[in-house]
Amino acid sequence: MNSQQTKTLITIVGPTAIGKTALSIELAKHFNCEIISCDSRQFYKEMTIGTAVPEPEELDAASHHFIQNKSIFEEYNVGQFERDTLKTLDELFSKNPIQIMVGGSGLYVNAVLNGLDDFPEVEASIREKLKQDLQNYGIEYLQSQLKTLDIESFETIAIDNPHRIMRALEICLGTKKPYSSFKNKQKQARDFNSIVIGLNADRAEIYARIDQRVDSMMQKGLLEEAKKLHPFKELNALQTVGYRELFDYFDGKITLDFAIEEIKKNTRRFAKRQLTWFRKDDRIMWFDYKTKREKIIESILDILNQ
16 A cells, blocks of 8 residues: 555544544644544534533644534434545545544444445334334333344444434334344445554543543533533434433432433443444454554554555
8 A cells, every 4th residue: 555645544443531532633743634523422513521522722733624513403414424524535635645534433433434334214103103112111111122122233322322222223123123234234435545543441441531531521511511501402412421411410300429420331331332333343453542652653654555
């Protein structure tokens, strides 16, 4: 692979709070390129603290795309992100054959690298029934249903997000086949090469970093940010760890201390699901998060120069 001619997207993945942003900036500086953010919640300009949007000095250190470019009141999905990102990459590759993508949203990463999976149409009545079940019995009922019908999806998708659960369940119920059976059937060709870097740590270290991040978010004003968003809590964008728990606090369902502990617990669960998703991709070159950046850059250059 000739780094001077071949378009290559270097993608950085891994669990939340592992240090992906810092690495992406280091790589962007080294390769003199720009960064595509692939975090499905950092799109929204009303959500800053709870989505760990990079600090102003980090955003200034390299050009970023798809950070706080949408409003929570806009409909935006993975299909739109795929199209927007491919268009942006065409423009960026015309300036530099090396570009960076970073994020922990596995579905969105997969859409850019491989294309979206092709799911069959199902009866609209199935989705309506699931909405009623959610309203009548709660999200735990839908989670239990998905666990029975498709354990693989139960272990990998964001099951705290009712929209994601209902999407998986409507396919399961409408086709009588697991949602996961329709995934990764055929890879769509891209006109760029991919190098995928994964950052990881042992579980205790990941959990400690998550706890520290949540405490830091609270100190930075997450409670006040969530309070402003509370009137719009039903929006899809706000079905997000860090906000949902505080909405329950505002609704008088739980105490603030319990809400903070729930954020930490649910973020740990989210990190576990991220790793479950990414470990299925054998292209990923895994590094301990403490690995010296020079070593990671050297590994990338080895591939680029092959």
